[in-house]
Amino acid sequence: MKVLVVDDEADVQPLFLQRFRREIKNGDIDFTFAQSGEExxxxxxxxxxxxxxxLSDINMPGMSGLDLLRQIRAKHESAPPTIMMVTxxxxxxxxxxxxxxxxxxxxxxxxxxxxxxxxxxxxAS
Amino acid sequence: xxxxxxxxAFLLLRRLRKSMLLTEMGFKxxxxxxxxSWVSLGLFIVASATLKETLQDWLGILYLTGILAYINxxxxxxxxxxxxxxxxxxxxxxxxxxxxxxxxPDFHRKWEDLxxxxxxxxxxxxxxxxxxxxxxxxxxxSERQKRLVEEEQRRIIExxxxxxxxxxxxxxxxxxxxxxxxxxxxxxxxxTQAQLIQQEKLAxxxxxxxxxxxxxxNPLNFVNNFAEVSAELLEELEEExxxxxxxxxxxxxxxxxxxxxxxxxxxxxxxxIVKGMLQHSRVSNGQKELTDINxxxxxxxxxxxxxxxxxxxxxxxxxxxxxxSDLEKLExxxxxxxxxxxxxxxxxxxxxxxxxxxxxxxxxxxxxxSTKRIGDEVEIRVKDNGSGIPENIRHKILQPFxxxxxxxxxxxxGLSLSHDIIAKxxxxxxxxxxxxxxxxxxxxxxPSKKEKEVLI
Numbered sequence: 001m002k003v004l005v006v007d008d009e010a011d012v013q014p015l016f017l018q019r020f021r022r023e024i025k026n027g028d029i030d031f032t033f034a035q036s037g038e039e040x041x042x043x044x045x046x047x048x049x050x051x052x053x054x055l056s057d058i059n060m061p062g063m064s065g066l067d068l069l070r071q072i073r074a075k076h077e078s079a080p081p082t083i084m085m086v087t088x089x090x091x092x093x094x095x096x097x098x099x100x101x102x103x104x105x106x107x108x109x110x111x112x113x114x115x116x117x118x119x120x121x122x123x124a125s
Numbered sequence: 126x127x128x129x130x131x132x133x134a135f136l137l138l139r140r141l142r143k144s145m146l147l148t149e150m151g152f153k154x155x156x157x158x159x160x161x162s163w164v165s166l167g168l169f170i171v172a173s174a175t176l177k178e179t180l181q182d183w184l185g186i187l188y189l190t191g192i193l194a195y196i197n198x199x200x201x202x203x204x205x206x207x208x209x210x211x212x213x214x215x216x217x218x219x220x221x222x223x224x225x226x227x228x229x230p231d232f233h234r235k236w237e238d239l240x241x242x243x244x245x246x247x248x249x250x251x252x253x254x255x256x257x258x259x260x261x262x263x264x265x266x267s268e269r270q271k272r273l274v275e276e277e278q279r280r281i282i283e284x285x286x287x288x289x290x291x292x293x294x295x296x297x298x299x300x301x302x303x304x305x306x307x308x309x310x311x312x313x314x315x316x317t318q319a320q321l322i323q324q325e326k327l328a329x330x331x332x333x334x335x336x337x338x339x340x341x342x343n344p345l346n347f348v349n350n351f352a353e354v355s356a357e358l359l360e361e362l363e364e365e366x367x368x369x370x371x372x373x374x375x376x377x378x379x380x381x382x383x384x385x386x387x388x389x390x391x392x393x394x395x396x397x398i399v400k401g402m403l404q405h406s407r408v409s410n411g412q413k414e415l416t417d418i419n420x421x422x423x424x425x426x427x428x429x430x431x432x433x434x435x436x437x438x439x440x441x442x443x444x445x446x447x448x449x450s451d452l453e454k455l456e457x458x459x460x461x462x463x464x465x466x467x468x469x470x471x472x473x474x475x476x477x478x479x480x481x482x483x484x485x486x487x488x489x490x491x492x493x494x495s496t497k498r499i500g501d502e503v504e505i506r507v508k509d510n511g512s513g514i515p516e517n518i519r520h521k522i523l524q525p526f527x528x529x530x531x532x533x534x535x536x537x538x539g540l541s542l543s544h545d546i547i548a549k550x551x552x553x554x555x556x557x558x559x560x561x562x563x564x565x566x567x568x569x570x571x572p573s574k575k576e577k578e579v580l581i
Contacts, residue, residue, distance in 0.1 A: 011347055011387055018354045018380060021361075059339075059434055064441040088342055097439065110346040113353075 001124050002030045002047075006040040006056035006065065007086075019113045029120065037063025041071060051081050053123065058087040058094060066097060073102040082123060086111065127178075129248050130185030130219065131169035133212060134192050136255075138162035141196065141205055144262070150201050161192070179226065186219045211254030215247030325538045326464065339431040340398045344391035351384040351391075358384070397424070411550070415454040416462070418503060422448070422494050425463055429470035430492075433478065440478050440490075447495035455503050455573055461546045462571075465555075468539040469507040469567045470494075475530075476511025476565060501572055502553070508566040513559040522557070547571065 005016055013033045023029045032051070034040035037060055044051065054072070058065035065085055072083065084105040085098040095106050105119065142158035145151045168188060172181045193216065196202045196209050222240040226233040233240070358381050365374040426444060434440055470492065477490035493508040514522060521527045523544045528537035540555075547555045553571035558564075 009343060009347075011351075011391070014383065014387070015347065015350050015354065018358065018384070019350070021358075059431075061430070061442070061444040066439075067441065088339055093439070109342065110349060113350070 001028065001052050001120075002032060002050045003053045003055060003120070004032045004034060004040060004043065004051045004081075006034045006037065006054065006060070006068065008035055008057065008060040010035060020117070023117075023120075028124065036060055037065065037068040040068055044072065048076070053120075054081050054083045056083065056085055058085055058098070066094075066101060069098065069101045069103055084119075127172060127181040127185030128169070129215070129244070130182075130189045131165055131172075133215070133248070133251065134185075134189045135162050135165040135169075137192065137196075137208070137212075138165060140208070140255075141202060144205055145201070147266075148204075154201065165192075179223070182219070182223055186216065186223065190216055205258075208255065208258045211251045211258070215244060215251050218243045218247045321536065321538060322542060325536045325542060328536060334432070334435075337398060337428060337432075339435060340427060341395050344394040344398075347391040348388050348395070351388045355381050355384045355388075398428075411458055411461075413456045413458050416457050416459045418455050418457075418462075418496055418505065419448040419452055421459060421463055422446075422466055422496065422505060425466040426470050426492070426494055429467055429474060433471070433474045437478060440474075440481070442474060442477055442490035442492055445491060445493040447493065449496045449498055452496050452498060452503065453573075455571060457551060457571065458546075461550055465543040465546050465569065466494075466505070466507070468543050469569075472539065472567075473507055473509035473511065473565070476513075477509050478511075480510075480512045498573075499570070502570045503573055505569040505571075506566055507569075508564060510564050513561040513563055513565045514557065515561055519557065519559070523555075 005012060016031055016033075017024065020029055020031065024031065032043065032047075034043055037056075040054070040056065041063065054068075056065040056068055063071075065087070069083055069085065072081075082104045083102070084107055085094075085103045086107045086109060087094055088109040098106050107116065138158050138161050142155060142162065145154040145158065165188070168184070172184050176184065189212070193209050193212055197206065202209075218240070222233070222244060225236075225240065358377050362374055362377040362381070365371075365377060423446060426446065430442065430444060473492045474490075477492065481488055481490050489510075491510045493506070495506045495508075497504045497506075518527075518529070523540050524537075525541040526537035527541075528535035544555045547553045547569055551571045553569060556568040556570070558566040558568065
């Protein structure tokens with residue numbers, strides 16, 4: 001299962017790799033990272049079919065997570081991929097907008113990795 | 126001949142009375158002189174009716190002489206003495222004639238006409254002197270009148286002067302009062318200004334809070350996550366060691382070490398944000414210190430951006446930084462320059478945000494900050510692709526209390542204070558380049574101290 005993680009913070013990368021150490025080792029999950037909405041979008045152009053889930057931060061300079069969501073959903077009407085939005089500003093407005101734009105889930109920072117793991121497991125099964 | 130003597134006495138007394146009436150002694154002499162003049166007339170009539178001609182003459186001349194002597198002696202009549210003297214020739218001639226008649230009646234009879242003419246001449250002389258005296262008196266009188274008028278004028282001027290002096294004193298008192306009031310107002314204004322500056326600072330701090338919270342939350346998340354993950358990794362490490370898989374154990378140890386570095390890094394990041402916030406809220410001590418302009422600009426750009434994001438979740442902007450990598454540290458007051466940068470960034474984000482609300486969906490908000498060394502100066506440019514500054518308000522934007530924001534949303538002090546900080550605090554300049562509807566760019570130039578130090 002290929003998961004694309006989009007966040008402008010570079011350290012998200014080692015964090016995910018270590019948090020999902022076992023799952024990666026077992027070959028359950030395969031992570032790819034993008035540091036901006038633009039980078040993620042470009043990656044999707046070539047690897048759209050591979051990616052089953054996108055985990056994207058909303059607040060990023062340039063193309064925001066919501067922009068990315070909008071563009072993906074505009075191009076590809078129906079799911080997949082599953083898109084989960086992550087934001088530090090866990091407010092109603094952001095939530096509504098994400099859901100309206102076609103997000104599958106909405107998570108707030110700081111991420112609870114055990115919850116995220118459960119969600120991924122449920123999704124995989 | 127006695128007719129002339131009485132006439133002279135009568136006229137002299139009348140004249141004297143008239144003169145006296147003009148002085149303050151008029152009241153004292155009015156009645157006696159009046160009576161005397163009429164007595165003269167009475168005497169003349171009595172003498173005409175009862176006495177012989179020679180006795181008439183004697184009575185007349187003696188009467189006149191007596192009056193003259195009296196006038197001469199009385200100090201009150203001093204002003205008219207010169208007129209009295211004019212009678213002397215007439216009196217002398219009369220006496221001479223009468224004595225001649227008494228002693229040498231024949232000789233007198235022979236020369237009577239001539240002597241009579243002499244007496245007449247004396248009388249004419251008196252009359253001429255009289256006229257002359259009157260003229261003199263008139264001249265004196267007019268002189269006196271003139272002096273009186275002058276005196277009156279002087280008195281009026283004096284009165285005016287004292288009136289004016291009172292007025293001047295009043296005005297001076299009023300002005301002094303006004304000055305005092307103004308001084309007090311200036312003091313009050315100074316206090317208000319200090320308050321406003323503090324308020325402006327607090328307002329910008331308030332705008333910052335959300336940005337700061339966000340900025341601190343991120344590193345804290347990393348610290349927590351890496352700490353948790355490291356604990357898990359250490360458990361695994363123990364497991365691997367028990368199993369004897371040294372290679373895997375070393376790999377895990379490497380990860381843990383890397384994590385600890387990251388914890389340290391993010392801890393410091395949070396630390397510097399808190400320090401920056403404290404520095405911003407602290408009253409500037411005006412102390413200049415060597416400051417990394419690039420990191421200062423970067424820090425405040427992020428704070429400002431997240432501050433706005435916290436208020437408007439839908440807002441997004443491209444942040445472009447173009448920092449001169451070889452920029453040496455600059456002697457500035459970091460909190461002050463930080464406030465300037467924060468203000469410029471806040472304005473830039475506000476501008477692009479406003480434009481985004483009104484323009485077509487294709488608009489991509491962007492705020493750029495760049496640094497550059499130009500000769501002896503360091504240049505910081507803050508540019509946004511917002512709606513720019515209209516020509517008609519361009520000259521006003523540095524004025525205190527000028528704001529385009531709705532009431533209550535801006536103090537109108539930001540740019541004014543920024544300008545003061547750059548110009549007065551750092552001897553630099555704050556310039557503006559803008560094209561309406563396209564961009565606004567604020568250019569800070571601060572001279573570096575290097576040159577001066579070499580000179581010293």
